[in-house]
Amino acid sequence: MDSSHLLYLLYGGNAVYRQEAKLSILSALRERRVPDSFTITLMTDEPQTFEGWPVTVIALSTETLAQWKGAYGYTHRRKACAIAAGAKLADKTIFVDTDTVFFKDPALLFERISDQQYLMDEFEWEWAEAKLRADYVAFSDELIANGKAPADSLKLYNSGICGMTRANAGLLDKAIALIDEWNGHYAKLHTIEQIAVSFAMAGTNVVTANDCIHHYYSKKRYHHTMNQGFFDHHGERYHADLPTLAATVPVHFPKPSLLAKVKAQPRLIAVSKAFRPAAKLMIQGQKVATAEYLQPYCRKALWVRAIELLRQKHATARKIEHLIKICIAPAQQAEFRALLN
Incomplete structure (x- = not known):
């Protein structure tokens, strides 16, 4: 049987994001039908806050986080580095943004991943549309000037979910190289990381995960308040009933x-x-x-x-x-x- 794991990245010591991660993990555990169908790995600089949780914790040092941020200081480069490292730890890896909850068994998503197929959160738009957006214009102009503009049919995906096999872990090295190459656009395009992943996946088969998850990036204020309410009421120490209790937090506000x-x-x-x-x-x-x-x-x-x-x-x-x-x-x-x- 192939080894499969969900991969999370958490750093900075912010209780709001820690609670995001914990609610997401609880939703995955609640929806999991076969106990050994996948494991959960957490890369974090606060390993002590997950003591007793059914996750494999990989402690991140200040030095590692600084290295992952890169020479140009792009925060979300760390995510690409975490996926690059985590994809080598199992046959199949699904990276999960912490502001994501599962309402179906994550095992269904692992079935969609193969050496010939990647998994992403959701399709956003093709390059033909993206390049006309105000925040993309300068970036597009530079790509054209350098002879590196993609085909108009290139699909851009949200990377709140990013899944691949161990054999394809090298794709993230390509994405990281693009992130560094595009350093002049970090300020205007905060999503350079997911654009780079989409560019690296060009010409491959990509399927989406949004029929199994809710990525609430646009509704954070409301989900954060529900997360806080849950942990104020039940506490953050893990116990066997906690995944079921977390079902009282609605998937959608x-x-x-x-x-x-x-x-x-x-x-x-x-x-x-x-x-x-x-x-x-x-x-x-x-x-x-x-x-x-x-x-x-x-x-x-x-x-x-x-x-x-x-x-x-x-x-x-x-x-x-x-x-x-x-x-x-x-x-x-x-x-x-x-x-x-």
Whole structure:
């Protein structure tokens, strides 16, 4: 039987990202149907925080992290280096960004990987579209000037999931060389790492993983608050029930039901268009379809975002108070007002 492992990278000592990693690992363990179908490897500079967790921990030194960052100081180069090193440790490797949760068995994804086929998170766009984007123009112009522009049909993928066999580990060396070559574009193109991986995969077979995972990079604030709520409630020490308990954290942040939207309409009619997005969040925050222990966390996240939107629209104190009375039940109004300070 081939050896297969999920690979994570965690560094910097930030509790938010540690909790991301732990929730992701718990989701993988919960969905795993056959106990020995894959293992989990974590590369980290805080190995002590995973003591007792069912993962193989590879401790990273300050020197290693500095070396992986490279001569030009690109943070996400470390990810490519971690994949390059981790892909040599098993027959099949799937690198997983920490802000990713599984809702199907990761073993299904290992079945999609072969020496002839790679696995990525999701397809984003072809080069024909990407090169016209404002943040890509200077990069594209340089590639053209150097005679290195790819075909318009080149597919660019999100690298939140990146899977390959041991035989193809060398592909990351190509990607790292491209990352270094493109050092002048780090500031404008923060995703140089995943662009480089997509370039290195040009002409190969690539399949995607987004039918089995949710990569919540665009909704971090809401997932972070749910992650915090879970670990505040259950603690971070691992025990056998923790993967099942983690199922109480929704894979996607809950949206209001159709009935809730209908009930909200009479109140929203009284709100001007400019303030309606904030008003919707104010109403939504009163009751979120989650486990009871998570509701205060979700409510706070929604209301903090509502306040940000109100301030972006330069809402006066009088306008905000008016919206509070329209949108929020009397029993919860004081809680919202406390967030304004």
